[in-house]
Amino acid sequence: MGDGREGDTFWIVAEHGERAGYVRNIRRCPEVRVRFRESLRFIWHRGTAHVLPEDDPYARQRRLGSRHPLRALNAVVVRVMGTELVTVRVDLGPCTGRNVPFTAR
Template sequence: MGHYGSSRDVALGLFTVTGVAVGLVWAWWLIDPTAPQGALLPAVVSAALAANIPLTLASTRLKRALVTPVQRYLINPPVRLLLRMGLMPLGYALLETRGRSSGRPRTTPVGNGRRKDTFWIVAEHGQRAGYVRNIQRCPQVRVRLRQGWRFAWREGTAHLLPDDDPYARQRRMGRFHPLRALNAIVVRVMGSELMTVRIDLAPLSQGSKHGATIARALARARAATARSPRLRAGH
């Protein structure tokens, strides 16, 4: 990752978002009449959020090992299902990459960081994230996002930006966008090595042309995999 991942940056970001997250948890418990009775649940969540700070600072590897299964098996599946059904949670989009060895479509829920024809993502685990490694192999991707009141797939080309400041990027993305700011909180709490990803979306009129580009890129990725037995064991 880039030089923005210093301990000071990580610590400052964690302290800030943890304070906000704890405040939101207690505000929900105080305001929502359907919240569980008793303060046990918000107290436990607050303690877990507080423990996340030393864990992240002590070992990003251990943090990633603990967080990844939670994201993969508990958080992402229901969000992915809603996105596929067209019931897209506000502030989210669905990123489709190609498996770096299988070549099959792999979908990952991400924060909706679209600005005109550019789509921004801050990856929680940097170059160790599965979809980031897929992008390294094949940068041609698709993003399912809201187009007015409808949902549509947009093709695009992804670029990894390890030298971009992910914290500054999140601040710019979240300015005047409460849902993006909330997503930034989640990313910082769950993340271990933040890294910026930029996707240049193809114009809608060029969808078929870009689809052919994806097909060619996929064919090249499969051919490269066939020549490299070591990569067959990958995702």
């Protein structure tokens, strides 16, 4: 999974679409947490994930990859290895701090 963060939104292009375990988990419980590097440490953020089958995952990858070479490389690998690409949008909430356990509701 590449770095698809844009402000308060995190984008994921799932290379195996609806068959990916985390996509199935999101369908069951959209409350998620993601970890980002901020300076020298990793910080957890809560969020709500949405599977977007109507979104064009190829266009999304081009947009994300246009600003950073590592994102572009990740997009190429996902396209080569992927079978049924689908876009997932995570609307980020407030920071939960470092190493805070996540409890699903």
